[in-house]
Amino acid sequence: MTHHADVLVVGGGVIGLTSALELAACGHRVRVIDRQAVGQESSWAGAGMIPPGDLVSGLMPFHHLSVRSSELWPELVSRLQEMTGLDSEYIRDGALHLSAPGDEATAEQSVTAWNESGVPAELKQGQELPSLDHRLELLEQAVCYLPTAAQVRNPKHLQALLAACRQLNVAFHENHEVQRFERGGDRLEVVHAGEEQFRADQIVIATGAWTGELASLLDLEFPVFPVRGQINQYRLSHPLPHVIERGKQYLVPRRDGVLLVGSTEEHVGFDRSEHPASIQKLHDFACSLLPELRTQQPERQWSGFRPVSADGLPIMGRSVELQNVVIASGHYRAGLSLSPVTGEIVRQLVRGESVEVDLKLFAPERFSSVARQN
Ligand SMILES: Cc1cc2nc3c(=O)[nH]c(=O)nc-3n(C[C@H](O)[C@H](O)[C@H](O)COP(=O)(O)OP(=O)(O)OC[C@H]3O[C@@H](n4cnc5c(N)ncnc54)[C@H](O)[C@@H]3O)c2cc1C
The missing domain is CATH 3.30.9.10 (D-Amino Acid Oxidase, subunit A, domain 2)
Structure with a gap:
């Protein structure tokens, strides 16, 4: 049997589901295909921390991506709760960063770096954290406190995303493993999963740590590893x-x-x-x-x-080889926190809207042999 859609999303983790939600909310007919029940892999397993930015990579575009996503979370979870009545248990309860053995930056330096990047941070001593002082060892040292850090209970968030997608008539094909593709020139024409075939104007690849395997079926290079x-x-x-x-x-x-x-x-x-x-x-x-x-x-x-890419950064953008394919993968330690901004970017790419975030650093072609030959 052949199924048709405006957009086919391959992979029903938090990245695929958020992308499907954003597209369906704009009126597109969306199908999600997953080789098992959706939301069972990395997106279920993660801890759900949502940092207010990123200073680990030392790359400002990545920091801005993280800041943007952190800003999108409150609206997303309240929209989901309004639509479905389900609570993602998003809480902006702040995070304490303790210095790890071998850390070069002191807590004071971390606070300065966060504040300079536009994210509020405070230096705290144990006695300023009375609810923790008697419970936590190592609080005699000063720590960096990020009041706008948040968390989400990811299994609950996935349920809310799934329910909202269903309300928007997203069709789910679970237990369908994509095994083969048919290309036609610079387009991906047919996606094969068992006996079923899928045709769509645009295809979003969001297969997490399996993206490298999937891309090899297409003779594309997306080095993503578990x-x-x-x-x-x-x-x-x-x-x-x-x-x-x-x-x-x-x-x-x-x-x-x-x-x-x-x-x-x-x-x-x-x-x-x-x-x-x-x-x-x-x-x-x-x-x-x-x-x-x-x-x-x-x-x-x-x-x-x-899912980690060869350079540790997400892969987000339109494929240069296949014009109707958008990739959203390789989010490594930050896929939950970056899911709202990724859904927004996928929606903008699929709909041909201008993308506010600078995607150069995340472009799929950085790994493509076609791009390397040019
Ligand atoms: C222990 C741990 C802690 C983490 N903590 C955090 C955290 O605190 N904050 C944070 O932001 N991130 C965290 N992460 C990272 C985050 O969980 C991931 O980056 C994110 O879940 C990736 O989402 P995804 O949708 O790309 O992948 P996944 O959730 O893995 O989804 C990929 C989907 O693709 C499907 N699929 C694969 N191949 C095929 C195929 N051939 N055909 C059909 N379907 C296919 C799979 O079945 C799966 O459902 C953590 C991860 C782990 C493991």
Whole structure:
């Protein structure tokens, strides 16, 4: 059977679902195809932290992308709640950044850097954080506090996105793995998934860590690889008031007392097996900050595959080889936080609107052999 659409979105993670929502809201007939139930991969597994910007990459366009996305979150979640009654549990509860061993920048320098980039940041001492002072070790040192950092409960957010998409008549084809494509000149004509065929004016590729594999079916180069991250879950009788980060490790407190402790970076391909050493490493980290966890074991743990591109930056833009294909992938550690701005960019690209964000740094052609030959 052949299905037709204005836009076909391949991949139903947070990037694909947000893109589908934005396009359907503008009146396009959208179909989403996923090889399993949507929203089960990295987007489900992530911790849901939404930083107010990015100073890690040292790249201002990436910082601006992150700032823009952080600004879009409140409107997106209230729109979803109005449409569906579902709460994504978005909270702007701030984040404390503790210096990690080997950090060159002191808390004072971090505060200055954030403020200079336009993001509010404050220097805090333990006694200025009375709700944490007696619970958290290491608070004798000054810490950098980002009051506009936020978090979202990603499994709930995915449910809200899915429900809103359904209300806007987005058609879902779950358990359909894209296995083959038919090209016609500089267009992608047919997408094959099992016995089904899909034709669309425009096709959005949002297949996360599997984008490299999918692109190779098209003879395109989109070097995107999985970086596995594990999370331990605990339960606290009194939730912590803020997200707490120390280097690449963090504590993310949900409102109901659930505490997520993440995360690892493991280059193990698509290996889903449990790694006890990683679970222990996260446990040791959590106990080093929060002594009350020393008497607990994680009640649950899981892992997910972050999609990382060869240069660590997202790939967002129209393919130079295939004129009706838009790529939105490679968001690495920031795919949840960057999903609103990515949905906006995909909508603008598909509809031929001007894109406000400077996309040069994220252009798909930076990896393309066609571009390299020119
Ligand atoms: C432990 C961990 C913690 C994280 N914490 C955060 C955080 O705090 N903040 C943040 O912003 N980000 C975080 N991230 C990163 C974030 O989760 C990802 O960047 C984001 O989810 C990527 O979304 P996606 O839609 O591109 O990919 P995914 O959610 O992986 O979705 C890709 C979809 O494509 C489908 N697919 C793949 N191949 C095919 C095919 N051939 N045919 C059909 N469908 C296909 C898959 O089934 C899947 O549903 C974290 C990630 C992990 C693992």
